[in-house]
Amino acid sequence: MNAAVPLSALLDARQVWRGRAPEVPAGDQPTGWCALDAVLPAGGWPEASLSEILLPVDGVGELRLVLPTLARLTQGRRHVVIVSPPYAPCVAGWRQQGVDMRRVEIVAAGEKDVLWATEQCLRSGSCAAVLAWPLHADDRALRRLQVAAVTGQSLAFVFRDRSHLSNASPAALRLELEALPRPQIWVRKCRGGAVPAQPVPLARFAH
Numbered sequence: 357m358n359a360a361v362p363l364s365a366l367l368d369a370r371q372v373w374r375g376r377a378p379e380v381p382a383g384d385q386p387t388g389w390c391a392l393d394a395v396l397p398a399g400g401w402p403e404a405s406l407s408e409i410l411l412p413v414d415g416v417g418e419l420r421l422v423l424p425t426l427a428r429l430t431q432g433r434r435h436v437v438i439v440s441p442p443y444a445p446c447v448a449g450w451r452q453q454g455v456d457m458r459r460v461e462i463v464a465a466g467e468k469d470v471l472w473a474t475e476q477c478l479r480s481g482s483c484a485a486v487l488a489w490p491l492h493a494d495d496r497a498l499r500r501l502q503v504a505a506v507t508g509q510s511l512a513f514v515f516r517d518r519s520h521l522s523n524a525s526p527a528a529l530r531l532e533l534e535a536l537p538r539p540q541i542w543v544r545k546c547r548g549g550a551v552p553a554q555p556v557p558l559a560r561f562a563h
Contacts (some may be wrong), residue, residue, distance in 0.1 A: 385511060388424020391556050392541065396529070399427065404509045405528035410518035410544070414442045414489070415530030416535040417558065418515050425485065425511070427454030434484035437477045439463045440470050442489055471497050478504035478512055482561040485511040499526040 388395050388401035393400050401407055409418055426436050436459060438445065440447065447457055465473040469491075474488040478501060484504075488498070505512040518532055521544065530545035539558035543551055 370373075384427070387421070388428065389421070389556075394555060395543060395552045402499055402528040402547055404506050404511070405547070406498065406505050406512040406526070406528035407516060407529040408450075408498070408525055409515050409533070410521055410530065410532040411514060411515060412518055412533070412535055417539060418531055418533055419445070421531075421533065421541070422448065422485075422487065422513060423453045423455065425458075426450070426460070428458040429484040429511075430456035433459065435459050435461065435482060437461045437463060437475045437483045437486045439477065439486065439488040440465045440467075441487070467491055471501070473499055474512070474514075475504045478508045478510045481508040481510070483508065483510050483514065487513045487515070489515045495524060495526060502528070503524045511523075511557055 357425040381561040384400065384403050384435070385398070387396070392494065396402075409421065411418055429436055433455060435455075440463065445460075450460075451457055463473050463477070470488055470490045471493060474486055474490070475485050477486045493501075493514065496549050498514065501514065504510075513526070521532060525545065527545065530543075532544050534540050534542060535554065540555040541558065542555045545551065
């Protein structure tokens with residue numbers, strides 16, 4: 357019978373392969389939240405793609421989620437367009453979070469024109485990111501936004517009611533923001549990787 361050999365001795369003798377946990381990729385478009393970047397295949401927002409953020413109701417932290425990205429882009433002298441937000445952005449608060457408001461444009465569009473305006477801004481190639489809150493957007497409309505984001509090499513963010521979760525979506529990334537019983541984010545779809553089984557608690561977000 358062979359004598360037991362301490363594992364530490366085998367490791368020291370390099371007779372046992374020691375695996376390493378895979379490193380989280382450094383994304384070209386980090387979200388600004390380490391906990392979220394760690395579970396996304398690209399290490400951040402998918403480049404030149406549509407990200408769909410599903411909400412239980414407007415105003416539950418969806419802008420808090422994207423403000424680090426807006427700050428990074430505008431500080432890099434890149435332009436951001438916001439199409440028909442449900443509430444007027446708090447300029448002082450955004451500035452406090454590092455957003456250069458000189459590079460933020462707000463487009464007021466009627467509901468029938470929200471998707472058209474968003475698509476045109478994305479296709480222009482002059483916007484680093486475009487945010488929109490369309491009330492009615494079918495699969496075909498979202499696909500047009502995805503194609504426009506690729507064409508203009510822009511980040512597209514669409515905020516929608518989570519009742520649309522049961523519908524298929526062409527978005528490269530789909531997140532569901534949950535407010536109760538605790539603030540957290542579920543990754544419902546992520547191109548290029550498996551969907552995480554657990555939500556990302558907002559309370560543990562760290563820049």
